[in-house]
Amino acid sequence: MTNSTRSGKRDRLAGAAVRVLHEQGVEKTTLADIARAADVPVGNVYYYFKTKDQLIEAAIAAHGHHLESVIATLERLPTPQERLKALVHSWVEQRDLAAKYGCPTGTLASELDKRDDGLDRAIAKVMGELLGWMERQFAAMGREDARELAVALMAAYQGISLLTNTFRDPALMEMEGHRLERWIDSLA
Amino acid sequence: MTNSTRSGKRDRLAGAAVRVLHEQGVEKTTLADIARAADVPVGNVYYYFKTKDQLIEAAIAAHGHHLESVIATLERLPTPQERLKALVHSWVEQRDLAAKYGCPTGTLASELDKRDDGLDRAIAKVMGELLGWMERQFAAMGREDARELAVALMAAYQGISLLTNTFRDPALMEMEGHRLERWIDSLA
Amino acid sequence: MTNSTRSGKRDRLAGAAVRVLHEQGVEKTTLADIARAADVPVGNVYYYFKTKDQLIEAAIAAHGHHLESVIATLERLPTPQERLKALVHSWVEQRDLAAKYGCPTGTLASELDKRDDGLDRAIAKVMGELLGWMERQFAAMGREDARELAVALMAAYQGISLLTNTFRDPALMEMEGHRLERWIDSLA
Amino acid sequence: MTNSTRSGKRDRLAGAAVRVLHEQGVEKTTLADIARAADVPVGNVYYYFKTKDQLIEAAIAAHGHHLESVIATLERLPTPQERLKALVHSWVEQRDLAAKYGCPTGTLASELDKRDDGLDRAIAKVMGELLGWMERQFAAMGREDARELAVALMAAYQGISLLTNTFRDPALMEMEGHRLERWIDSLA
DNA sequence: AATGAATGAGTATTCATTCAT
DNA sequence: TATGAATGAATACTCATTCAT
Numbered sequence: 001m002t003n004s005t006r007s008g009k010r011d012r013l014a015g016a017a018v019r020v021l022h023e024q025g026v027e028k029t030t031l032a033d034i035a036r037a038a039d040v041p042v043g044n045v046y047y048y049f050k051t052k053d054q055l056i057e058a059a060i061a062a063h064g065h066h067l068e069s070v071i072a073t074l075e076r077l078p079t080p081q082e083r084l085k086a087l088v089h090s091w092v093e094q095r096d097l098a099a100k101y102g103c104p105t106g107t108l109a110s111e112l113d114k115r116d117d118g119l120d121r122a123i124a125k126v127m128g129e130l131l132g133w134m135e136r137q138f139a140a141m142g143r144e145d146a147r148e149l150a151v152a153l154m155a156a157y158q159g160i161s162l163l164t165n166t167f168r169d170p171a172l173m174e175m176e177g178h179r180l181e182r183w184i185d186s187l188a
Numbered sequence: 189m190t191n192s193t194r195s196g197k198r199d200r201l202a203g204a205a206v207r208v209l210h211e212q213g214v215e216k217t218t219l220a221d222i223a224r225a226a227d228v229p230v231g232n233v234y235y236y237f238k239t240k241d242q243l244i245e246a247a248i249a250a251h252g253h254h255l256e257s258v259i260a261t262l263e264r265l266p267t268p269q270e271r272l273k274a275l276v277h278s279w280v281e282q283r284d285l286a287a288k289y290g291c292p293t294g295t296l297a298s299e300l301d302k303r304d305d306g307l308d309r310a311i312a313k314v315m316g317e318l319l320g321w322m323e324r325q326f327a328a329m330g331r332e333d334a335r336e337l338a339v340a341l342m343a344a345y346q347g348i349s350l351l352t353n354t355f356r357d358p359a360l361m362e363m364e365g366h367r368l369e370r371w372i373d374s375l376a
Numbered sequence: 377m378t379n380s381t382r383s384g385k386r387d388r389l390a391g392a393a394v395r396v397l398h399e400q401g402v403e404k405t406t407l408a409d410i411a412r413a414a415d416v417p418v419g420n421v422y423y424y425f426k427t428k429d430q431l432i433e434a435a436i437a438a439h440g441h442h443l444e445s446v447i448a449t450l451e452r453l454p455t456p457q458e459r460l461k462a463l464v465h466s467w468v469e470q471r472d473l474a475a476k477y478g479c480p481t482g483t484l485a486s487e488l489d490k491r492d493d494g495l496d497r498a499i500a501k502v503m504g505e506l507l508g509w510m511e512r513q514f515a516a517m518g519r520e521d522a523r524e525l526a527v528a529l530m531a532a533y534q535g536i537s538l539l540t541n542t543f544r545d546p547a548l549m550e551m552e553g554h555r556l557e558r559w560i561d562s563l564a
Numbered sequence: 565m566t567n568s569t570r571s572g573k574r575d576r577l578a579g580a581a582v583r584v585l586h587e588q589g590v591e592k593t594t595l596a597d598i599a600r601a602a603d604v605p606v607g608n609v610y611y612y613f614k615t616k617d618q619l620i621e622a623a624i625a626a627h628g629h630h631l632e633s634v635i636a637t638l639e640r641l642p643t644p645q646e647r648l649k650a651l652v653h654s655w656v657e658q659r660d661l662a663a664k665y666g667c668p669t670g671t672l673a674s675e676l677d678k679r680d681d682g683l684d685r686a687i688a689k690v691m692g693e694l695l696g697w698m699e700r701q702f703a704a705m706g707r708e709d710a711r712e713l714a715v716a717l718m719a720a721y722q723g724i725s726l727l728t729n730t731f732r733d734p735a736l737m738e739m740e741g742h743r744l745e746r747w748i749d750s751l752a
Numbered sequence: 753a754a755t756g757a758a759t760g761a762g763t764a765t766t767c768a769t770t771c772a773t
Numbered sequence: 774t775a776t777g778a779a780t781g782a783a784t785a786c787t788c789a790t791t792c793a794t
Contacts, residue, residue, distance in 0.1 A: 025215075025299070042776085046769070106298075106350055107298055109353075110290060113213075159348070162294055165297075167316070230785095238786095403592065416779095417780055418781085486730075500731055531719075532720055535719030539715060539718060542677065595790090605755050607756065
């Protein structure tokens with residue numbers, strides 16, 4: 001809100017960046033790619049973002065907001081089990097995208113780790129938020145090992161996203177999704 | 189053997205490439221980086237590899253051979269459970285490296301997916317070999333769902349590697365490793 | 377007109393390319409050479425031309441336009457004989473340049489033939505236009521063998537340009553020019 | 565004889581160079597190309613030729629010897645007219661090669677002119693020998709303008725070779741060949 | 753004489769970033 | 774604010790030439 005101008009170009013750039021960075025990867029994506037996807041002239045990008053890094057940072061933030069809204073929707077469900085299973089279900093629904101490009105959060109985290117700038121901390125924070133929410137769900141289920149379970153669930157998702165992407169097989173995500181749902185049920 | 193020359197420079201280059209690609213990522217790594225790590229003049233690299241892609245391919249192959257030797261060592265253990273748990277144990281032992289750079293196989297697979305060349309198929313094959321071996325272990329344990337279990341185990345490892353790397357916390361790998369060992373025991 | 381920007385840098389680059397390619401040859405000419413001749417920073421060349429090939433293509437087009445304007449001037453003369461002889465005369469006038477670098481069209485055609493790109497077709501088209509014009513002049517003189525005569529005249533020019541260049545002797549062009557003028561007169 | 569060793573590698577290299585330089589052009593041809601064509605290891609080339617230039621020079625000489633043998637064969641014919649027409653006839657016979665690669669002498673002369681080394685003088689000398697022979701034939705026909713006629717004939721050949729090559733049309737060489745034969749007859 | 757290997761200078765191309773208007 | 778144009782540093786790749794054996 002605060003940063004958006006009448007034309008909303010800043011948001012459009014950040015949104016386009018999320019999409020293009022997911023599809024092409026950070027290193028393969030040029031500023032021109034993002035500018036084109038946002039339908040903004042290249043030279044104009046620098047009015048909104050001083051550097052490419054700042055644009056990536058904005059993309060990470062935008063992706064974080066997206067995850068927050070996903071969580072907010074899940075919160076409407078009555079029990080933690082249902083919430084977690086709904087999350088798993090949403091992953092399975094995205095299986096075709098995962099097969100093409102992997103998980104947006106995970107691929108970003110993986111790539112940003114190799115860079116000198118501090119952007120890896122930004123994506124770690126986003127992933128940490130989701131992890132924290134998961135932990136709270138397991139805790140609400142009365143589990144003492146909520147932290148461990150949250151880590152296991154997040155790892156399972158990140159890992160199966162990578163496998164689904166590597167083998168280009170959406171069925172892998174589906175199979176693992178069902179297994180995770182059964183697993184969640186078994187924890188009650 | 190077949191490709192090694194007296195000085196073994198070709199192998200030295202492939203080996204250095206495995207290391208540097210893991211540490212810096214594919215896109216951030218220049219030919220000069222690899223040449224320097226192998227203590228070989230840049231121009232000389234092209235005597236052994238026609239393109240950067242071919243050098244990466246050789247690095248993938250070298251990494252594949254490394255995994256094969258790891259598997260060969262595991263094979264000496266008497267039962268499939270012991271073999272699988274020893275594999276998990278070796279992951280935990282590598283936790284500091286994972287915290288710094290992630291899993292070499294996984295980060296490579298993730299990055300190569302974004303490229304146009306066919307190298308993503310090469311790393312997929314390497315990962316597929318390990319996956320197949322895991323499946324055979326679960327099958328030897330009498331599990332009908334060996335394939336599903338193998339996928340779950342591989343995903344857990346890839347995912348926890350990514351989390352360990354993202355949060356720069358080797359303890360995550362340790363925690364998940366113990367959980368996986370208990371899980372394997374529970375399947376018998 | 378259509379492609380020229382305010383500063384006309386694109387045209388300046390194409391023009392400089394025509395000159396430098398003629399003087400140094402296609403293979404010996406670097407992009408830096410052309411950029412320097414046009415007084416344009418190397419990196420900036422790529423704003424106007426995606427590849428070296430495209431710049432060469434623009435140079436060929438520019439040379440083609442030059443030939444068109446030469447023809448347009450010749451068209452003002454009353455009879456085809458006069459036009460053809462004026463063309464021969466213009467060749468003789470350029471004899472010092474030919475002694476130094478050969479015919480721009482011919483040397484370009486000769487060099488481009490050795491390349492894989494389709495640029496040899498572009499220069500062939502330019503030469504074909506001039507050849508067609510010559511043929512129309514001979515036809516206007518009532519000659520049934522206009523095509524054959526046009527080919528003979530063009531060949532004579534290309535050949536004497538090569539000899540003049542090889543022996544570095546402008547007098548050769550002069551001598552052959554006079555012979556060709558007499559020959560044209562004899563055809564009436 | 566003097567330079568040939570038992571194995572005749574030097575001659576084989578020069579011969580291969582003539583062929584490859586004609587087909588690929590001087591600048592596009594690497595030493596490795598020639599070495600491969602001569603079935604000689606690259607490193608070994610430098611035992612016979614100190615530089616690439618010296619190898620090209622040897623190729624020019626070899627081509628010169630070839631032209632000498634062609635002339636020697638023509639000398640057996642009784643009259644100068646017959647000799648010249650036989651020369652023209654041999655050009656026509658080579659029309660397919662000319663369509664593909666142009667005249668070996670001419671393309672070499674054209675390319676070498678752009679270089680700093682003195683090789684352009686070497687090929688000029690070879691062409692000069694042939695030109696001198698032509699001139700002697702016209703003189704033997706009693707023509708006072710023998711020099712001019714020789715230049716015209718050589719230019720016609722070089723020019724039609726270039727056109728035949730540029731338009732990739734062997735018929736051009738054929739057409740011009742017939743015209744030149746009639747022309748020679750008309751000079752008697 | 754022979755040869756696989758080594759070397760370094762040179763070239764096209766990309767792209768984040770800056771500038772002028 | 775907006776934008777086309779400018780810039781230069783970086784990178785993969787080629788190849789004549791040299792070296793060690």
